[in-house]
Amino acid sequence: MPNHAQLIHASDPAYAPPVIRPPSPASSVGTVYEPDQTSQSDAELSKEEFEQKWLAKLHLDDLRIEEEDNLRPLLIDPRPPPDSPEEKLLVQNILTGLRSRVRQLEEDAVFQQLIMSGSKVGLEKAPSDSDIDALMRNMMPTQVNTPQISDGPWNRKREDSDITLSHGTAMRGEVKD
Numbered sequence: 001m002p003n004h005a006q007l008i009h010a011s012d013p014a015y016a017p018p019v020i021r022p023p024s025p026a027s028s029v030g031t032v033y034e035p036d037q038t039s040q041s042d043a044e045l046s047k048e049e050f051e052q053k054w055l056a057k058l059h060l061d062d063l064r065i066e067e068e069d070n071l072r073p074l075l076i077d078p079r080p081p082p083d084s085p086e087e088k089l090l091v092q093n094i095l096t097g098l099r100s101r102v103r104q105l106e107e108d109a110v111f112q113q114l115i116m117s118g119s120k121v122g123l124e125k126a127p128s129d130s131d132i133d134a135l136m137r138n139m140m141p142t143q144v145n146t147p148q149i150s151d152g153p154w155n156r157k158r159e160d161s162d163i164t165l166s167h168g169t170a171m172r173g174e175v176k177d
Helices: 040-044 047-058 065-071 085-117 132-139 158-162 167-172
Strands: none
16 A cells, blocks of 8 residues: 555645554454353342342442431430440541531532632633724833943933043043043
């Protein structure tokens, strides 16, 4: 096959030539797997019993953690006797639940702050002017600071022009009057 760029349409960019690969080996095309090795106990179960067994093993019908939390009673119906292990366990469970809820609220607050202080792209006013001159003027600085010109013969005052130095007087540090 010729090795040249492939053009789909005349206006499209040229693409690299396609990669030509050798065909798959015959061993991968006709792969033969061993027969299913279901245990004898599973083979004796009906289809529904087999499905129920594996649903129970995989816990697919179990409640999520959030759903379990929602099923817990909100009120404490029978109060356990004071200073009993049941009361200590109940207090510990309540404190653990409150701590996890406070931690979740703190994380949500941090997340909300990050979202609000993140990109300000939506808050910036988009330029609505279609006048290019006005847009360019708005991009230029309002105050123009005059640049400092370095000292040299090009920026001398008139009274300074009377003083001329020769090579000899400049070397000795003398100035003619």
